[in-house]
Amino acid sequence: MAQDGSGRGGRRGTRAPRRRSAFTPPKQVRLRDGEGTPLAPGGEASSGQDHEAEVHRAEGERLQKVLARAGFGSRRACEALISTGRVRIDGAVVQEQGLRIDPAVQVIHVDGRRLQLDDTKVTVVLNKPRHVVSAMSDPEGRRDLTEFTEPFPQRLYHVGRLDFETEGLLLLTNDGELAHRLTHPSFEVDKTYVCRFDAPGGPPRGLVKALREGVELEDGPARADRARVLAQDGREAVVEVTLHEGRNRIVRRMFASQGFELTALVRTRIGPVLLGDLAPGATRELTGRELGTLMAEVGL
Structure with missing residues (x-):
């Protein structure tokens, strides 16, 4: 998973001082929630x-x-x-x-969504602040993730990473199979980022098109599944991109290939789970419905 990347945490969550983030997150946590025809064991729609x-x-x-x-x-x-x-x-x-x-x-x-009813397994959303290492310890003595996992009795580990400068949605879990599937490239779980950068006069017309069609990086081409301009004021611009690749710092490198250095980067979604209005540094446990939707996304 790529290293790129008020409120209160949920039950047993941590509380963090409110501070101004790079941009305003959505006010609601929403899920992609499909309903299908229930199937009986033979694969046929049940009649009762x-x-x-x-x-x-x-x-x-x-x-x-x-x-x-x-x-x-x-x-x-x-x-x-x-x-x-x-x-x-x-x-x-x-x-x-x-x-x-x-x-x-x-x-x-x-x-069609499986319920996770094993009380020993916990999956947590963290809004990782900037200048926190996505690791349980850091040899350089920088802030790491242990301060956010301490309130939970379970031994939690981070699912993928966000780089030191990137903030936003990071999952913590003790469910090894779920973590494996979320990070394995074959499951292609998409992730959404909101990217802020200096753009006098607004972003060039071809930027979003280039991100969608693919850009060349030193380790091969990279392409956003979706990209759109969220805001621009003549001095800076905000662009949202969604992709499922997991190469190191891929979002920052994609923009750099087009001549733009990101001044802020926030991950707002992993699969069906949204960051919502969770404050930087706060945590909350996934609800049963969220977890079921996430498990269905990776075939559990």
Whole structure:
């Protein structure tokens, strides 16, 4: 993953002093959230009770309670999810109310997204400030990530890196498989950055086009999946780029190839997870719905 890159943290999060960031982040954390037709074990759309999961009914936890704890709303909202065939257990659609399950051993999907119900696994969003090393220790004595992981009893590690000057969204987790898939090039998880640079008279007409079509770097061509101008005032410009490559400092190098040195760089999104209005230095745990969407993104 590339080294490029008020508010309060979520439950068990850290609180950081409010300071002016390079630019104003979005006010809401939004997710790409698709809904598909529930599939029965054979890959065919289920028609109802015929493909209900066979689960142990005498013991375990009520399915409605499990869904509510995972962030799917009230008991009535969770009952509606079940009755409309949007919930699968171990690959089969269930529509029976009051069903008892064992979330420790059974796999639950809602609208195709898997629920992570293992309480020992934690994934955290950090808004990494500038001048913090993306490492758990630094031989040069610079600020590192340990101050942000201390409030969590689990031993968390960073997923990828942001360079020393870059701020924004960094994931911390103790889920090794999730971390592997998020960083492996074959899964092509895209990331979005907001880039500020000096541009007297505004950015040149060909900059966004060049980023989209590809630029030449010393280690080969690089191309943004999407690029657009967010703001310009005759002195500086702000451009948003999305790409899935993970080469070292790739965003900064792409702009440098066109003659622009970035004065600020913030990562605002990884896959379906947005930074939102999380303050620099603050953390929050992913909700169950966010985590399910992220896991679906990498095929878990």
